[in-house]
Amino acid sequence: MPAxxxxxxxxxxxxxxDVTYGRALSALRSVSLTVPHGGVVALLGANGAGKSxxxxxxxxxxxxxxxxxxxxxIRYGDTALDGRDPVAAVRAGVVQVPEGRRVFAGLTVDENxxxxxxxxxxxxxxxxxxxxxxxxxxxxxxxxxxxxAAGLLSGGEQQMLAIGxxxxxxxxxxxxxxxxxxLAPLMVHRIAEVVREINAQGTAVLLVEQNAGMALxxxxxxxxxxxxxxxxxxxxxELARTDAVRRLYLGEETGTDRPSDAGQGxx
Amino acid sequence: xxxxxxxxxxGLALGSVYALVALGFVVIxxxxxxxxxxxxxxxxxxxxxxxVWHDDLGFAGALALAVLVTAAVAGALDRLLLQxxxxxxxxxxxxxxxxIGIDIVLVTDLARRIGxxxxxxxxxxxxxxxxxxxxxxxxxxxxxxxxxxxxxGAVFALxxxxxxxxxxxAAAEDVEAAALMGVRLSRVxxxxxxxxxALAALAAVFxxxxxxxxxxxxxxxxxxxxxxxxxxxxxxxxxxxLAGSMLIGLTEALVAGYQSELHVLGEGFGDVAPYxxxxxxxxxxxxxxxxxxxxxRV
Numbered sequence: 038m039p040a041x042x043x044x045x046x047x048x049x050x051x052x053x054x055d056v057t058y059g060r061a062l063s064a065l066r067s068v069s070l071t072v073p074h075g076g077v078v079a080l081l082g083a084n085g086a087g088k089s090x091x092x093x094x095x096x097x098x099x100x101x102x103x104x105x106x107x108x109x110x111i112r113y114g115d116t117a118l119d120g121r122d123p124v125a126a127v128r129a130g131v132v133q134v135p136e137g138r139r140v141f142a143g144l145t146v147d148e149n150x151x152x153x154x155x156x157x158x159x160x161x162x163x164x165x166x167x168x169x170x171x172x173x174x175x176x177x178x179x180x181x182x183x184x185x186a187a188g189l190l191s192g193g194e195q196q197m198l199a200i201g202x203x204x205x206x207x208x209x210x211x212x213x214x215x216x217x218x219x220l221a222p223l224m225v226h227r228i229a230e231v232v233r234e235i236n237a238q239g240t241a242v243l244l245v246e247q248n249a250g251m252a253l254x255x256x257x258x259x260x261x262x263x264x265x266x267x268x269x270x271x272x273x274x275e276l277a278r279t280d281a282v283r284r285l286y287l288g289e290e291t292g293t294d295r296p297s298d299a300g301q302g303x304x
Numbered sequence: 305x306x307x308x309x310x311x312x313x314x315g316l317a318l319g320s321v322y323a324l325v326a327l328g329f330v331v332i333x334x335x336x337x338x339x340x341x342x343x344x345x346x347x348x349x350x351x352x353x354x355x356v357w358h359d360d361l362g363f364a365g366a367l368a369l370a371v372l373v374t375a376a377v378a379g380a381l382d383r384l385l386l387q388x389x390x391x392x393x394x395x396x397x398x399x400x401x402x403x404i405g406i407d408i409v410l411v412t413d414l415a416r417r418i419g420x421x422x423x424x425x426x427x428x429x430x431x432x433x434x435x436x437x438x439x440x441x442x443x444x445x446x447x448x449x450x451x452x453x454x455x456x457g458a459v460f461a462l463x464x465x466x467x468x469x470x471x472x473x474a475a476a477e478d479v480e481a482a483a484l485m486g487v488r489l490s491r492v493x494x495x496x497x498x499x500x501x502a503l504a505a506l507a508a509v510f511x512x513x514x515x516x517x518x519x520x521x522x523x524x525x526x527x528x529x530x531x532x533x534x535x536x537x538x539x540x541x542x543x544x545x546l547a548g549s550m551l552i553g554l555t556e557a558l559v560a561g562y563q564s565e566l567h568v569l570g571e572g573f574g575d576v577a578p579y580x581x582x583x584x585x586x587x588x589x590x591x592x593x594x595x596x597x598x599x600x601r602v
Contacts, residue, residue, distance in 0.1 A: 101480050127486030139481040141474050152474045155467060156486015206486065 046074035047114025055108035079256035127156030130209035142188025153205030249286035311561035317445035319553025320452035325530035328500030335496030337396030344524030345410035350505020358426035378501025444513035532582035538592030
């Protein structure tokens with residue numbers, strides 16, 4: 038855990054955000070949301086709704102996709118994050134776990150973890166070791182595979198590594214992009230437990246998911262994006278009971294009970 | 305038998321110098337996705353600067369300064385000419401073409417300055433030779449092997465143990481994921497170009513040392529022989545570049561050494577041999593010796 042609690046408890050504020058790709062394609066329109074300090078907020082929506090775009094805007098990687106913020110503001114605590122590079126986000130304590138895991142396949146597990154701390158500049162070996170111990174406490178499986186190439190891990194292990202890598206930057210806000218994607222139900226369950234545990238240790242989480250069942254069970258608050266706009270938002274429990282969410286994102290016939298292992302969202 | 309040992313030693317010396325150049329290609333390609341066609345002109349620049357400065361500064365001083373200046377020029381080329389505007393991972397092809405333009409400008413100017421001259425770099429080895437058991441080797445070649453081994457070892461250590469090396473390898477695997485970790489891509493890139501420039505300047509010294517006659521305006525073209533070496537190695541693998549360079553160096557030395565026996569192939573086959581080897585290897589292993597796509601489980 039980062040040892041220095043900030044004077045003010047920082048929260049992520051996204052205000053009236055507009056994002057455009059290639060100067061023409063509008064991907065987000067006037068999106069606002071807040072992730073309070075220590076909270077878990079879920080962002081639901083179908084493919085192409087703009088979930089990943091929102092995360093890119095926060096983490097500063099829009100430019101790699103020829104996208105740009107054309108309106109609105111993003112603040113984390115006192116730090117403005119709109120139009121900044123990814124280093125600024127990492128330094129501010131906002132770290133993203135990319136969709137599809139994106140571990141460095143040719144690098145070892147250990148090197149992947151080391152890479153997670155690159156944005157923080159030079160750090161004492163003790164601090165790096167403490168970070169690694171924390172990751173291994175979450176994911177003992179990684180500790181057994183430190184010298185193995187990350188590309189040879191199973192999908193679930195790669196997701197663990199991707200989360201562990203982000204934790205090495207000691208984030209205060211973790212942006213998770215579809216952590217359940219392509220994983221077996223048991224592994225989805227395990228990842229959900231870890232996210233809960235990370236949050237319990239004081240890290241706020243913005244969780245982007247198509248697996249609405251998992252996301253709503255973790256989150257305090259949720260937003261539903263549809264074609265670039267926030268369609269619904271509210272406390273996660275309430276949202277889970279609305280007919281639209283149950284039908285579209287929980288894959289339920291309206292009126293039946295929610296199955297325990299909620300299926301993938303329906304576009 | 306002595307002939308064979310001589311040829312092998314020559315090949316080793318040539319290969320280790322090519323490795324300095326090929327490593328530069330690989331470092332630049334890994335960091336920026338650019339095939340640096342201006343590498344030969346950087347090499348020529350490093351050699352030229354050493355040649356003009358060695359009278360005043362002595363060989364060591366001139367070489368050190370030339371290495372630094374060439375590194376700075378390479379870094380500046382990347383920062384000022386190639387990395388323009390928005391960071392764009394798809395711009396590598398355009399930037400590769402830009403390096404051709406840079407090469408033309410640099411080579412033209414350096415050729416104008418050098419003219420028809422043969423410049424000495426003032427290296428301390430001269431034409432002295434020594435006996436190592438059954439074979440006789442030029443001191444300059446021994447120096448080439450020793451210095452290259454030390455420098456290449458240092459470069460490999462940089463890759464493995466420094467934050468820059470890790471950043472470079474991570475970015476080569478996945479630019480966006482590396483960016484999300486807070487890797488400053490433009491800085492990592494520029495440093496990679498600096499390193500490649502420094503290696504090229506150093507290689508120039510050994511390429512024009514005895515038994516080569518000296519620095520000519522065409523010296524930079526030797527970089528073209530390191531190009532198949534880098535490709536042989538898979539283009540993204542430093543170890544592959546090293547192996548490829550050794551293969552090319554040995555091929556060239558052996559073909560030159562046994563030229564009379566290879567008369568069927570005509571004169572000057574030594575110049576073609578690197579490319580012939582490259583084609584043969586790529587026929588068997590299309591991704592190069594070490595250039596696997598990376599085993600991945602999804």
